Amino acid sequence: MYMENDIPPVNRVDQIRSEISSLEGQRIRVRANMGRSRIVERSGTVVQAHPSLFVVEVEERRGRKARQSYQYVDVLTGTVEIYDIDTGERLLDFTPEE
Numbered sequence: 001m002y003m004e005n006d007i008p009p010v011n012r013v014d015q016i017r018s019e020i021s022s023l024e025g026q027r028i029r030v031r032a033n034m035g036r037s038r039i040v041e042r043s044g045t046v047v048q049a050h051p052s053l054f055v056v057e058v059e060e061r062r063g064r065k066a067r068q069s070y071q072y073v074d075v076l077t078g079t080v081e082i083y084d085i086d087t088g089e090r091l092l093d094f095t096p097e098e
Contacts, residue, residue: 016072016092020082021049028091029083030056030070042068043085 023046031041044058053069060066074080075092082091 012076012094013072016075016094017049017051017054019092020046020054020072020075023091024049027085028056029085029088030058030068031081031083032070032074033079044068 025045025047027043027045029041029043031039033039042056042058044056046054047057047067048055052073053071055067055069057065057067070080075082076094078094081093083089084091
């Protein structure tokens with residue numbers, strides 16, 4: 001039986017893709033590390049899940065909406081973190097425990 005960290009990375013990306021597909025239409029909070037100590041947090045709705053990326057429609061200032069895309073690989077590496085908007089619980093955490 002596989003432990004979560006024993007799953008080959010390709011299969012984990014497939015697992016992330018299917019789990020994010022199941023979140024389509026739901027609101028989430030995304031925390032993205034943009035490098036150089038720049039971290040962007042946004043809340044929005046998962047609107048599309050494509051083969052290598054997913055799209056989140058986020059609320060901007062003054063009620064405007066924007067679309068932001070993220071790669072599944074970034075979720076796998078922890079560069080992009082996804083949280084349940086109601087509980088604050090982190091979803092799809094693949095970072096190795098120390």
